[in-house]
Amino acid sequence: MVQEVRSRRRGRELEEAIYQAVWDELREHGFTRLTMDGVARRAGTSKPVLYRRWANRVEMLAAAATHFLPDSETVPDAGSLRANTIAVLKVMRERMRTTGRTTMLGLLTEIAANPEANAPVIETFIGFMRKIMTEVALARAVDRGEIEEEQITTRLRTLPLELARMEFIVTGDLPDVSIEEIVDTVFLPALEARRR
Amino acid sequence: MVQEVRSRRRGRELEEAIYQAVWDELREHGFTRLTMDGVARRAGTSKPVLYRRWANRVEMLAAAATHFLPDSETVPDAGSLRANTIAVLKVMRERMRTTGRTTMLGLLTEIAANPEANAPVIETFIGFMRKIMTEVALARAVDRGEIEEEQITTRLRTLPLELARMEFIVTGDLPDVSIEEIVDTVFLPALEARRR
DNA sequence: GCTCATAAGATACAGTTCGTATCTTATATA
DNA sequence: TATATAAGATACGAACTGTATCTTATGAGC
Numbered sequence: 001m002v003q004e005v006r007s008r009r010r011g012r013e014l015e016e017a018i019y020q021a022v023w024d025e026l027r028e029h030g031f032t033r034l035t036m037d038g039v040a041r042r043a044g045t046s047k048p049v050l051y052r053r054w055a056n057r058v059e060m061l062a063a064a065a066t067h068f069l070p071d072s073e074t075v076p077d078a079g080s081l082r083a084n085t086i087a088v089l090k091v092m093r094e095r096m097r098t099t100g101r102t103t104m105l106g107l108l109t110e111i112a113a114n115p116e117a118n119a120p121v122i123e124t125f126i127g128f129m130r131k132i133m134t135e136v137a138l139a140r141a142v143d144r145g146e147i148e149e150e151q152i153t154t155r156l157r158t159l160p161l162e163l164a165r166m167e168f169i170v171t172g173d174l175p176d177v178s179i180e181e182i183v184d185t186v187f188l189p190a191l192e193a194r195r196r
Numbered sequence: 197m198v199q200e201v202r203s204r205r206r207g208r209e210l211e212e213a214i215y216q217a218v219w220d221e222l223r224e225h226g227f228t229r230l231t232m233d234g235v236a237r238r239a240g241t242s243k244p245v246l247y248r249r250w251a252n253r254v255e256m257l258a259a260a261a262t263h264f265l266p267d268s269e270t271v272p273d274a275g276s277l278r279a280n281t282i283a284v285l286k287v288m289r290e291r292m293r294t295t296g297r298t299t300m301l302g303l304l305t306e307i308a309a310n311p312e313a314n315a316p317v318i319e320t321f322i323g324f325m326r327k328i329m330t331e332v333a334l335a336r337a338v339d340r341g342e343i344e345e346e347q348i349t350t351r352l353r354t355l356p357l358e359l360a361r362m363e364f365i366v367t368g369d370l371p372d373v374s375i376e377e378i379v380d381t382v383f384l385p386a387l388e389a390r391r392r
Numbered sequence: 393g394c395t396c397a398t399a400a401g402a403t404a405c406a407g408t409t410c411g412t413a414t415c416t417t418a419t420a421t422a
Numbered sequence: 423t424a425t426a427t428a429a430g431a432t433a434c435g436a437a438c439t440g441t442a443t444c445t446t447a448t449g450a451g452c
Binding site for chain 2: 030031032101102105106108109111112113126153155156159162163165166167169170172181182185186189190192193194
Binding site for chain 1: 437438439440441442446447448449
């Protein structure tokens with residue numbers, strides 16, 4: 001035989017192939033119709049290989065999502081709280097588009113059913129954005145003297161993120177106009193009201 | 197025979213029994229484990245009866261939810277925009293608690309997959325609350341001269357509702373403290389910022 | 393280069409659930 | 423009382439889940 005294929009992948013290599021298959025199946029069929037058989041077939045492997053790694057569908061999916069979403073983002077300082085908040089919301093939009101609406105809903109459903117077990121998933125999606133919001137938008141604004149540390153409450157810190165997430169979940173997207181509206185007519189005024 | 201049971205219910209009566217069965221199954225097993233067989237068994241009927249009425253599980257569930265949620269609410273004037281907005285959010289909380297977190301997520305998932313077909317569901321859940329918000333909180337405040345019609349944008353009208361819904365979906369509840377925080381540190385300041 | 397433990401991949405399975413088809417029979421209506 | 427309609431029982435194919443069992447490729451250690 002001329003063809004000397006590496007017919008059996010292992011470890012990292014195999015896992016990458018599985019993640020890719022999950023992602024492709026997700027694009028093609030959506031979260032609700034993503035099956036273990038489908039992923040196994042597309043990845044050129046078999047179900048037991050999947051179940052040896054993850055206990056169930058959602059765990060596998062969460063791992064794939066985590067794998068494809070960057071766990072750090074470098075957002076250059078845009079010079080103002082307004083511009084940086086808009087930049088953060090655009091990062092969030094990209095992440096949500098990558099993940100997809102029904103996948104987000106599926107993960108939220110799983111989290112609702114099993115909060116402790118899914119703490120890492122919560123961290124990947126929600127905690128991460130809060131971190132970026134704090135570091136990229138708020139901390140810089142405090143440094144710059146644009147706002148006072150005391151103006152920032154948890155509610156206000158997460159406010160633009162919550163609105164962005166809700167809009168994406170319900171409408172399926174988050175246009176630039178909405179981002180600007182959230183920042184200009186809700187976030188900044190609410191923050192401003194706490195001055196002094 | 198002494199016992200003269202109506203052994204075969206029809207129409208309205210049968211439907212009420214089905215809705216009740218859906219609701220009970222929902223309480224007992226949650227949205228993800230609600231099965232057609234289970235509902236049929238509990239309602240003392242059979243699957244074909246369900247499928248003659250609704251095309252699938254989600255449609256049936258949406259109908260049951262619509263059936264149990266009041267389609268009008270009388271919220272007495274509490275005297276101020278602040279108090280009325282809080283009252284509206286408490287109505288919303290009751291509706292969300294009645295529906296349940298995973299059921300909401302399930303319906304949202306279905307809406308995402310099939311927006312046109314589920315327009316009535318959207319109306320029941322989202323449109324209804326907007327209407328209450330407008331009638332109970334905003335219109336009265338305008339009448340009272342507390343705010344100007346021009347201050348109200350769609351974004352601001354739905355702002356407290358979006359925040360309340362997101363918090364309920366992610367955390368599973370909406371405590372009084374959150375309601376007050378939403379109204380006092382976000383909604384009213386954002387509205388105030390548009391004065392003049 | 394050989395041996396061997398490990399894990400990949402194939403296959404088959406029981407158990408659920410969905411949605412449908414088919415049939416019998418109770419019940420409202422004319 | 424006759425008849426159309428729909429309820430309810432039952433059974434089914436199809437899809438999917440998660441597991442069990444088996445063979446065999448492959449990397450690590452000798």
